Amino acid sequence: MFGMYGLYWDPTYILVIIGAVICMIASSHVNRTYRIYQQVRSNSGLTGAQTAERIVRAYGLNGVTVRHVSGNLTDHYNPSDKTLNLSDAVYASASVAAIAVAAHECGHAIQHQKGYVPLRMRGALVPVANFGSTIAWPMILIGLFINSRSGMLLIQAGILCFSLAVLFQLVTLPVEFDASRRALHVIEDLGIVGHEEMKLSRKVLVAAALTYVAGAASAILQLLRLILLFGGRDDD
Numbered sequence: 001m002f003g004m005y006g007l008y009w010d011p012t013y014i015l016v017i018i019g020a021v022i023c024m025i026a027s028s029h030v031n032r033t034y035r036i037y038q039q040v041r042s043n044s045g046l047t048g049a050q051t052a053e054r055i056v057r058a059y060g061l062n063g064v065t066v067r068h069v070s071g072n073l074t075d076h077y078n079p080s081d082k083t084l085n086l087s088d089a090v091y092a093s094a095s096v097a098a099i100a101v102a103a104h105e106c107g108h109a110i111q112h113q114k115g116y117v118p119l120r121m122r123g124a125l126v127p128v129a130n131f132g133s134t135i136a137w138p139m140i141l142i143g144l145f146i147n148s149r150s151g152m153l154l155i156q157a158g159i160l161c162f163s164l165a166v167l168f169q170l171v172t173l174p175v176e177f178d179a180s181r182r183a184l185h186v187i188e189d190l191g192i193v194g195h196e197e198m199k200l201s202r203k204v205l206v207a208a209a210l211t212y213v214a215g216a217a218s219a220i221l222q223l224l225r226l227i228l229l230f231g232g233r234d235d236d
């Protein structure tokens with residue numbers, strides 16, 4: 001048996017480090033991009049909240065309400081109560097970054113209204129992925145302490161649970177890309193931004209999308225590590 005081997009400094013740990021570095025780079029890139037474009041006042045002078053209100057009206061997003069939520073980068077659309085939640089830096093700011101983020105959240109509301117399939121899949125996966133990511137590591141750790149075939153089965157079940165969380169991260173990608181694509185189309189369509197501001201808005205949304213790509217890549221690397229450690233081995 002491998003005992004505690006494989007949980008700390010085995011060679012495959014490099015995959016976890018690579019994943020963490022990718023996430024750090026993506027997150028510092030998005031923070032830097034936000035900082036820059038929060039300083040750029042939009043020509044329309046619309047705040048994030050006003051942008052969202054305008055899109056909600058223009059696209060007939062019935063029942064969607066725009067709200068203020070505290071925190072930094074906490075912006076999200078909640079399909080269960082149809083609330084569009086905009087953070088401190090977005091709600092009352094008339095910057096290019098605020099408009100891009102507000103429009104992105106409207107993109108999710110439009111997906112919801114249109115019954116966009118990846119969004120529905122993502123919604124269905126939330127409880128499964130939460131359960132999977134909570135239980136995966138305890139199962140693997142307990143499995144390691146059991147010197148028998150059932151220990152190995154427990155580890156494999158733990159890896160399966162972990163892969164549900166990875167699947168969630170993968171389904172998130174088309175949902176996020178599509179919301180940003182819709183956002184850019186909408187703000188151009190409604191004349192909220194001009195040609196130059198479109199380029200800046202795209203930069204903000206691309207930077208945000210990269211954090212999801214980094215998150216998914218890091219999750220895949222962790223899954224790969226688990227498979228390398230335990231996948232091909234069977235208990236004697």
Ligand SMILES: [Zn+2]
Pocket residue numbers: 104105108175176179
């Ligand atoms: Zn989003």
